[in-house]
Every structure is written in C-alpha cells, then in structure tokens.
Amino acid sequence: MFDHVFRPGAIGALRLPHRIVMGAMHLNLEALEDGGEALAAFYAERAGGGAALIVTGGTAVSPAGAGGPGYGVVGDTSHRAALRSAASAVHAAGGTIALQLFHAGRYALPGVAGTDGGAPFAPSAVYSRFSRTTPREMTAGDIARTVADFARGAEAASELGFDAVEVMGSEGYLINQFTAPLTNLREDEWGGDAQRRRRFPVEVMRAVRAAVPGFPVLFRMSGADLVEGGTPADDTAALAVALAEAGADALAVGVGWHESPVPTVQAQVPPGTWAVFAKDVKRALVAAGRGDLPVIASNRFNRLAHAEEVLAAGGVDFVAMARPFLADPAIVTKSREGRTDAVDLCIACNEACIDRSFGTERVSCLVNPRAGYEAEFGRGAAGGGRRRYAVVGAGIAGLQAARTLLDLGHDVEVFEAACEPGGQFRMAGQVPGKADFARTVRHHVAELAERGAPLHLGHRIGPQDTALLRTFDGVVLASGVLPVRPALPGSALPNVIDYAQAFAAPHTLGPRVAVIGGGGIAVDLAHLLTAGNGQEPTPAEFLASHAVTGGSAAPVRPAAPAREVTLMRRGGRVGAGIGPSTRWVALSQLRAAGVRTLVGVAYEEITREGVVVRDAEGERRLVAADHVVLAAGQEPERDARAALRRAGVVFEAAGGVTGTAGLNAVRATAEGLRAAHRL
Ligand code: SF4
Incomplete structure (x- = not known):
C-alpha cells in the first residue's frame, strides 16, 4: 500500500523520507502578537504527524x-x-x-498597512477583481528592489533555521503577473514577448540562488493560470526549463488564479484533476534534458490514495497537500500505518480555511476545529480524573463534542432523536460532490464504536429522561435545529414538505419542484434534485466540461437537469452564507442545471398547482410545481434544553441549539470542541 508515496526522495540537498509535502497555507497566525506560539504549535503538530517537508504560508518579502x-x-x-x-x-x-517567499503584487489589498502608500504595484496597471483595485505600474527601481527582496528573504530563511525556501510564483501573485499577457502589458525588457515576460521569475530565481548557494530552493510556478490572457502553455514549458537553468531544486506546480472562472479547490473538483499540468511541466523538463529536477503536483488531493495513484502513473515526483494537513495533522502517519479509515478527511468546504485566509480571522478547519488553536487546546487527558458525560444530539456539533470528551479521557454516551446520525451534515453528504461529508459522519460514528461510546439512535431526550440525565456528570447539549414552517395559506397541503423530508426521500419528488427559501440548504437541495445519475465526474470529464486549456478556460457547459427547480427568496442573495470561495461555483452549477431563482418575491399562497407569488415587479404569478419544499428557516430545538433544566444537570450547549443566526458547520464543530472543554 502506498509504495510510491513512501519512497525516500530528495530536493536539492534535502533528503526526505517520502513523497508528501505539506503545501503552503496562509493561516492568519503569522502576525499574531503571541511570540509565535500559535504558529510554532501549528507546524510542530504537523511535523509530528509525518509531513516530509512543510512549506509555510507566504511570508512577504x-x-x-x-x-x-x-x-x-x-x-x-x-x-x-x-x-x-x-x-x-x-x-x-x-x-x-x-x-515560502511571497509577493502579492496586484493581489495586495489597498490601504493595508505596509503597502506602498496604500497602492499595490504590479507589472502593469491592470484592475484586479480580487483586490478590487488597480495597481500602479512598477518602475525599473521597484523591479530591481523586489528581486533583491526575494534574495534577502532567502538569506533570512537560512539564518532563521529553515531547511529550504519556496518562491511563490503561481496562483496569480506578483511573479505570475509578470508571465501572463493579461497582466503584463509592458514593452520594456520585462514584457512584450514571452522571453521578456519570464525574465522577472528567472531573475528572482537567479538572485535567490546566488544569495543562498547550496540551500534547497523550490519554485512554485503556475501550470495553468485558467484565466483568459493567462500564460500560454508553451511559455509555461519554457519557463520551467529556464527556472531549472537558473538553479531551482524543484518545481512545485500550482493552478488557477483568484480571478479564474474555473473552480480548482472546491468540492466539485475531482481529486487529482490538476496533476495533468504538473506532468506537462515534467515533460518539458525531460525534453530539455532536465528530467532529473523534481516536480511537485498540487491542488485538490485529499487522500494519500490519490497521491499514490498520481505518483504510480509517473510524471511527477512529489505531491503537495495543504488543507488535508489542517483536517488531520497525522494523515501521513495514519496512512502509513494502514489506518486510512482513521484519517479526518478534508471535505474541500473551504469554510474555515480559504475563506478566512482572505480576511483576518484565524484559519481553522471544519472537521478539526483544534487547527490553529493547538497551543490553546492541548492533546491528552484532562486533569481532574475520568468522568461520565452525555452528548444530546449526533449532528456534527455533538459528534465533535463526543470526540473531544473521549480525547480528554472521559466516558461518553450520545443520544440522537433521529434514526440516523449526522443531522444537517448527513443531508449535505447526499449532494453531488459532497460525498466526503457523509464519510465524515460515518467516520465519527465508527470512532464512537471503536472507543466504546454508545450511540443511542431514535432517543429524543425529554421530560421522561430526568433520572437518566442525572446519572451523568454533565451534558453537552447539541440537539440542533428544526425546520420552520411558515404560516402560509396552503402550507398544510399534501404537496408541501419541509427540507428535511425532501432530503430524506428526494426520489419521491415530482419533475417540477418549487423551493421556498434560497439559503445554503436550498442551494444544496437544488443540486441534489437536478443531479442526473449521481456519478461524480472523473478528472478528465471535469476538464472537458470546463474546456480547460493551458492558459485559459471557457465557462461551464450546461448539463441536462433531472428536474425543473425554482428557488425563491423574499430578499437577500441566493446562497448567502455560503463562503465566497464556494458560492460562485455553486451558483454557476445551478445556472448550468437550469435552476430558476426568483428574489424579492412575496408569497401569497400554496396551492396544489404550486406557489402563488407576487414577483419583484409586483406581478401576481404561479410558480408551477408538483412539490413545494419549505426551506425558509430553522429554529433551535427546545425540548432537550428544557429536560436538562428540569433534571438540574450541568450542561454546555453547542451548534444550532444555541441560536441559528450565522449558523454553519464551522461554528457548530468549533462550539462542540469548546463546550466539551468547558465541562
Ligand atoms: Fe478542508 Fe474544510 Fe477543513 Fe478547509 S475547513 S481544511 S476545506 S475540511
């Protein structure tokens, strides 16, 4: 198992025990004023978990x-x-x-302390939709200074005790902005043709090499920019060869820009999709007689099995995984020991990591809320001895609380009102592209069984449980939420169901469905109801459906929907609450599936023919449907809380039962962790 992963390798002078590199992630721990405690604890835990080489998040030069x-x-x-x-x-x-040595160029945020007078600079003054600014064009002096800054950064890395540096030259940041015709409009020695556009990355690489002779240097280059006007494939191949000649010890290959219309790291992207571009880089090196230079594939690998597959097929030498190390710092060690079922898989939700990395909130992980807080929440049993706790609710908040209590050395029993565990997370797991959500629930449940924690399904905690509750030393209340049924004329008709009922039996819904509500649950339901055969696309099918070529990409091709679905909202945006890195993908998929969205409607009544609304123009109309699904809100479940109060037991609450404002799974698991620690 994993024979190709667990082969020793080398990057320059660095000898590595296997082929998995932990890729760079910006964490928002970097500038904390804590003496580096959180940052050190974060990386140490991943080193202990078996990463061969850790690449830090970008440090600005x-x-x-x-x-x-x-x-x-x-x-x-x-x-x-x-x-x-x-x-x-x-x-x-x-x-x-x-x-990792980093320069954001036109992706730097204007007005952020540290930028040059608040105006980011870049090769040319080309507006960025990502940073919402037009940078100023770099002068010859800026360019020379920036090349020198990278070199000084490499010297600093060596002095500070690092084992290597990685120069960040992909994902649309400064160096990548020089290679793309879209963002490099210069006609001087730094632009105008392919050779001059690649001069900046090559000069950076040469300067770094000269500054730290013999020190391992990785260069992260873009294998495919995936934007119109991105670096052409031939230029990418030539750049790879030029970087090899300039002294790089390895080429890590990223894909996509923040402005790309093609999803690269979302759950909808099949794992391993982007390895094809790393292989192109390797082919170019081989053709130039530099096939000895290690090439690292990256982006959207979440299991070692995917890495093994790509390495076994040949054409790349290492695989970089980033978010999987947030989700499970010990992914390598567990996999090496044959315990792949015990790995907490990254589910590519991006909610606690990528979405936060664009702001200032500390990066963490939905499935591992300790991530980023390792210094705060230690591992191992709590002081004060072993106690016996109950967890009420086996949704994702309750499951996280139960696991944390077990980690702290306690005995745990979990009570769940439904006949299946997982709550809303289980529903999400039915949606195409989200199968790993369901796997996460199964993993938690298997772990409970393995660790001897009983899970009582179909047991709704209520007034009859007073004596039972008093047998525990404390309780985590995580009984979740219930769908709200709006008081609309006709809402009791037999063609009206709530979202939980729709997820429970989607196959029973007719060919036309109207959904009252347009939040994240409604969007998930629309995906589920319009999906065809439920098969996930292969990487090749995904690439074909997005018409991806070396430097650019065409929009998503429409698929034939299984149902006609209409999402309706009184106000706000469809999919509001879905993280920014994922919402646009979800909405483009809805468009491709022909889902109609009506925002600004007033509901008048539900009939057997559908929903009568007054649309944004004030026109009365019937949204024809065989079934009407209510997904217009939730409220905290209250009975369990009342039962706990009556029993007089100590409890801490987590997840939707604490309130529905801003509720999402990231909040739920973080509260599950914290509630368990507070008990
Ligand atoms: Fe993966 Fe989601 Fe965790 Fe990010 S927050 S590492 S995407 S599971």
Whole structure:
C-alpha cells in the first residue's frame, strides 16, 4: 500500500523520507502578537504527524508584498522571532520546513498597512477583481528592489533555521503577473514577448540562488493560470526549463488564479484533476534534458490514495497537500500505518480555511476545529480524573463534542432523536460532490464504536429522561435545529414538505419542484434534485466540461437537469452564507442545471398547482410545481434544553441549539470542541 508515496526522495540537498509535502497555507497566525506560539504549535503538530517537508504560508518579502493585514513580513523583527520558533519547533518534532517567499503584487489589498502608500504595484496597471483595485505600474527601481527582496528573504530563511525556501510564483501573485499577457502589458525588457515576460521569475530565481548557494530552493510556478490572457502553455514549458537553468531544486506546480472562472479547490473538483499540468511541466523538463529536477503536483488531493495513484502513473515526483494537513495533522502517519479509515478527511468546504485566509480571522478547519488553536487546546487527558458525560444530539456539533470528551479521557454516551446520525451534515453528504461529508459522519460514528461510546439512535431526550440525565456528570447539549414552517395559506397541503423530508426521500419528488427559501440548504437541495445519475465526474470529464486549456478556460457547459427547480427568496442573495470561495461555483452549477431563482418575491399562497407569488415587479404569478419544499428557516430545538433544566444537570450547549443566526458547520464543530472543554 502506498509504495510510491513512501519512497525516500530528495530536493536539492534535502533528503526526505517520502513523497508528501505539506503545501503552503496562509493561516492568519503569522502576525499574531503571541511570540509565535500559535504558529510554532501549528507546524510542530504537523511535523509530528509525518509531513516530509512543510512549506509555510507566504511570508512577504517586503511590506508592499503582504497579501493582507494578517501576513508576516520577513524583515519584521517580531515576525522573524515567530519564524525562528516555528522552524525550531518543527525540528524538535523531527520535521523539515521551508519558508515560502511571497509577493502579492496586484493581489495586495489597498490601504493595508505596509503597502506602498496604500497602492499595490504590479507589472502593469491592470484592475484586479480580487483586490478590487488597480495597481500602479512598477518602475525599473521597484523591479530591481523586489528581486533583491526575494534574495534577502532567502538569506533570512537560512539564518532563521529553515531547511529550504519556496518562491511563490503561481496562483496569480506578483511573479505570475509578470508571465501572463493579461497582466503584463509592458514593452520594456520585462514584457512584450514571452522571453521578456519570464525574465522577472528567472531573475528572482537567479538572485535567490546566488544569495543562498547550496540551500534547497523550490519554485512554485503556475501550470495553468485558467484565466483568459493567462500564460500560454508553451511559455509555461519554457519557463520551467529556464527556472531549472537558473538553479531551482524543484518545481512545485500550482493552478488557477483568484480571478479564474474555473473552480480548482472546491468540492466539485475531482481529486487529482490538476496533476495533468504538473506532468506537462515534467515533460518539458525531460525534453530539455532536465528530467532529473523534481516536480511537485498540487491542488485538490485529499487522500494519500490519490497521491499514490498520481505518483504510480509517473510524471511527477512529489505531491503537495495543504488543507488535508489542517483536517488531520497525522494523515501521513495514519496512512502509513494502514489506518486510512482513521484519517479526518478534508471535505474541500473551504469554510474555515480559504475563506478566512482572505480576511483576518484565524484559519481553522471544519472537521478539526483544534487547527490553529493547538497551543490553546492541548492533546491528552484532562486533569481532574475520568468522568461520565452525555452528548444530546449526533449532528456534527455533538459528534465533535463526543470526540473531544473521549480525547480528554472521559466516558461518553450520545443520544440522537433521529434514526440516523449526522443531522444537517448527513443531508449535505447526499449532494453531488459532497460525498466526503457523509464519510465524515460515518467516520465519527465508527470512532464512537471503536472507543466504546454508545450511540443511542431514535432517543429524543425529554421530560421522561430526568433520572437518566442525572446519572451523568454533565451534558453537552447539541440537539440542533428544526425546520420552520411558515404560516402560509396552503402550507398544510399534501404537496408541501419541509427540507428535511425532501432530503430524506428526494426520489419521491415530482419533475417540477418549487423551493421556498434560497439559503445554503436550498442551494444544496437544488443540486441534489437536478443531479442526473449521481456519478461524480472523473478528472478528465471535469476538464472537458470546463474546456480547460493551458492558459485559459471557457465557462461551464450546461448539463441536462433531472428536474425543473425554482428557488425563491423574499430578499437577500441566493446562497448567502455560503463562503465566497464556494458560492460562485455553486451558483454557476445551478445556472448550468437550469435552476430558476426568483428574489424579492412575496408569497401569497400554496396551492396544489404550486406557489402563488407576487414577483419583484409586483406581478401576481404561479410558480408551477408538483412539490413545494419549505426551506425558509430553522429554529433551535427546545425540548432537550428544557429536560436538562428540569433534571438540574450541568450542561454546555453547542451548534444550532444555541441560536441559528450565522449558523454553519464551522461554528457548530468549533462550539462542540469548546463546550466539551468547558465541562
Ligand atoms: Fe478542508 Fe474544510 Fe477543513 Fe478547509 S475547513 S481544511 S476545506 S475540511
């Protein structure tokens, strides 16, 4: 098992025990004023979990290159102290670590402290939809200084105790902006043709090489920009060869820009899709006689099995995984020991990681809410001895609480009102592309059984349970939410069901469905109801359906929907509440499936023929439907709380039962963790 993953490898002078690299992630821990404690604890835990080489989140080589207020700058004294302690913590845990050198260019946020007078700079003054700004064009002086900044960054990495550096040259950041005709309109020695457009990355690589001779240097280049006007495939191949000649010890290959119309890291993308572009880079190196240079594939791998498949097929030498190490720091160790079922899989939701990395909130993980808080929540049994706790509710908040209590060394019993565990998370697991949500629930349940924690399904905690509840030392209340049934004329008709009923039996719904509600649950339901055979696309099918070529991509091709679905909302945006990195993908899929959305409607009544509404123009109309699904809101479940109060037991609440405002699964699992620690 994993024979190709667990082969030793080398990047320059660095000898690595296997072929999995932990890819860079910005964490918003970098600029915390905690002496680097959180950052060091985060990386040390992943080194201990078996990552061969950890690449840090991007450290800006100059204040102008910072991607936001949460970024560290390599020249900053306090950040250097944090970096030094992270490197030494990783070494103490037996790992190796590379510092990623970063410059955001036109992706720097205007007005962020540290940018050049509030105006980001870039090769040319081309507006960015991502940062919502037009950068100023770099002068020859800016370019020379920035090349030197990268070199100084590499020297700093070596001085601070790092084992390597990675130069960030992909994903649409500054270096990548030089190689793409879209963002490099220059006609001087830094632009105008392919050779001059690649001059900046090559000069950066040369300067870094000269600054740290013999020090391992990875260069992360873009294998496919996936934007119109992106770097053409031939230029990408030529860049790879030029970087090899300039002294790179490995090429890590990323794909996509933040402005790309093609999803790259969302759940809808089949794992392993992007390896094809890393293989193109390797082919170019082989053709140039530099096939010895290691190439690292990245983006959207969440199981070691995917890495094994790609490595076994040949054409790449390493696989970088980033978010899977947030979800489970020990993914490598568990997989090496044959315990793949015990891995907490990254479900590619992006809700606690990528979405937060664009702001200032600390990055964490939906399935591992300890991520980013390792220094706060230690591992191992709590003091005060072993106690006996109940968890009421086996949704994702309750399951997280139960696991945490077990980790703390306690005995746990879980009570769930429904006949199946998982709550809303289980519903999401039915949606195409979200099968790993359902796997997460199964994994939690299997773990409860393995650790001897009884799970009582179909047991709704109520007034009859007073004596039972008093047998526990405390309770985590995570009984979740119930769908709200709006008081509309006709809402008791037999063709009207709530979203929970629709998820429970989607096959019973007719060919035309009207959904009252347009939030995340309604969007998920629309995906489920319009999906055809339920088969996930293969990487090749995904690439074909997005017409992806080397430098650009055409929009999604429409698929034949299984049903005619209409989503309706009184106000706000359809899919509001879905994270920004995922919402646009979900909405483009809805469009492709022909889902109609009506926003600004007033509901008048439900009939056997559908829903009568007054639309945004004030016109009365019938939205014809065989079934009407109510997905217009939720309210906290109340009976269990009342029962706990009556029993007089100590309890802590987590998840939807604490309130539905801003409720999502990230909040639910974080509250599950914290409630268990508070007991
Ligand atoms: Fe993966 Fe979601 Fe965790 Fe991010 S928050 S690492 S996408 S499971």
